[in-house]
Each structure stands twice: as structure tokens, then as C-alpha cells.
Amino acid sequence: MKISAQEEYGLRCLVQLANLADGETLTLPQIAELEGISAANAGKLMWLLNKAGFVHSTRGTKGGYFLARPADEIYLNEIIKVLDEDVLSSHCDSYTGVMEKCVHTGDCGIRPVIVGLHEIVENALSRITLASLVGNESKVDAMFHQIQGLHRTLEPQRV
Amino acid sequence: MKISAQEEYGLRCLVQLANLADGETLTLPQIAELEGISAANAGKLMWLLNKAGFVHSTRGTKGGYFLARPADEIYLNEIIKVLDEDVLSSHCDSYTGVMEKCVHTGDCGIRPVIVGLHEIVENALSRITLASLVGNESKVDAMFHQIQGLHRTLEPQRV
DNA sequence: GCTAATCATTACTTTTTAGTCAAGATTAGC
């Protein structure tokens, strides 16, 4: 259960756009610079996010990317769904081993674990907006711990 | 955010072992048959699980695999940690783009999201034993929704 | 119109993950 590169960087690029003042845009080289990835890679990510309708772009000189909607109306679960190809809906078709479908007939204890995990993650992400991720680490941290129902204070540190 | 093949199949193989009566064992071809994967693949998975101490094995005729501990003392978070290479502890070292470490200095809104998601998943998995996954789909499903429900009821609490 | 800056799209290469194979080691039963 881990975050893919596409989810990670895609999300980070969106946070950069959410950081902009109204009317400002970022070019691919700028995004690449800000996130420490190559411009080509940034281009691919932004292409995906554009197709999915999260950002708009203008071409030509003075062109660039900007959010298609206000950052406080974009929830993380929508973003992750696009960047992650939404694999859940076909779980029993994708991990089939050498068979066509998974071998479990009827009663299966695995399926609800997989589905349940995705529900829990979805549930958490659907409460967080892109806007709330902008430059406020301790705030985001507090929000997550509130969701979990845990009252721990985690010092911000690189992990 | 998705389950890897290793997590999925490894967990499924363990559930098969948890299903055995006391003293029984399963051979690689049997496990492979039950889960619809190749014997070679089952062999690799069981090797991992053996190294990690979840199963024991006996070689030779009449050999096979069995759980090293009672299934109701094995929690899913331990299993997943082994099958998933525990990537969390080095998040900012692994998604570094073209840099050595991630570019964010100080205040970062992404890090707590990643860490928080892993905490939520870990938290859910640490409450479920291998034993509870054996052949009772609706029970497992109910358990997961109870965990989610728990989060919901805790959230509105004021401090 | 021309040019430079920019996004768009597809094809390609590299890296990582998944899965297979083959040779070796161990054991029960004869």
C-alpha cells in the first residue's frame, strides 16, 4: 500500500499552482524547478491533470498553467483517483494469478480488506482540499490526526 | 495508493494456511492451486514469509508450510509491512525527482498527507488479525465499517 | 508574417516490480 510517483508528483505540482495569486501562471520549466523534477516529466503530469480537468493551460509566449477551479473546491480524493487509474473497481479482475478471475468463490475474507482499506483512504482524502495543503504543515498534520481520532502531536520533520 | 501484487498474494497465501486444522500443512503446489498462481510464484512468496518468521516449513516428502504462530496473534499490519518493504520511513528520500532529497524546505503540506495516510492504513490494519479473515466475508466487511465508523464518531469531539 | 516561447502528443528508454526457471539440499519411506 503505497503512493505512486505519479500521485506524489502530480499532487505536488497542483499544490504549486494552488499557491499562485489570482491571474498568475506557471510554465513547465518553473514547475519542474519548484519540484525538482525534469521539465519533460512535469509536462507529462500536467498533461494528465489537464485532461482530467484540474488545470487549464495557455500556449505560446506568456503561456502557462493555472487551476481550473478554486483550490478550496478541489478535494484530494478526486485528484488521487485520476493519478492512480482507479484500480479498485476491478480488484478481483486484476490480481488473478494465472486465471481469468480470482479463484475465490463466494465467501472471501480478502476482498473486504482490500475494499475496506480503499474506503478508509478515500474517506480521509475526501475531507481535505487542495487549498488546505498550501504551506502549512502543522495545520495539515493536525487535520489528519483529527480524522484518525488520535490526539498525538507529531513534530514536523523529514521522514 | 494501491495494494501491490506481493501484498495481495502473500496475504492470500497466509489466509490459506490460517485455514488449516492443527498439524496440517500445505505444499507449494497446493497453495498455488488454491490461489490460482504458479508454484514458482508461491515458492517465492513463502520464502519471503518464511524469512520474516510468519511461517515454518519442513522439507522432503510430507513436507509443507504452516503458520509459525496462531492466526489470531498475527496482525495484518505486520504482514503488510514485510510484503511492502516499508517505504514510509524514507519518503522524502525516495521521491526526490532529480535531486538528492525532496526540494521542500521547512513548511511542507505534502509530507503530513503521505504520513497521515500511512498512519490511517496502519491503524486500521493493526486491529485485524489473520484469523478473522478466514472464510467470513460479511464479518470482515462489518469489522472494517466499524473501524471507519469509529473514526466518524471520534472526529467531532472537542478538546 | 516572423520568431521565440510555450503547451501537446506520441514514441522511446530506463528502472522497478513481478514472475519463472533450474540446480541444489533435505527428508520420509521403502
Next chain:
DNA sequence: GCTAATCTTGACTAAAAAGTAATGATTAGC
């Protein structure tokens, strides 16, 4: 001891994901 069934292990191959490159399209400013 011999044999057949079994696990063990490292090397190999295949598939998927990640990342790069190259070419084409659009636009602002001159």
C-alpha cells in the same frame, strides 16, 4: 542407501511504471 517429494536459492525473463526525447501546434510581441 535409494528414490521421490519437497523446500531453498540465485539467476534469469517478462511486464509494468517511470521518465525522456523529439516533433508538432499555438500564441504574443515585434
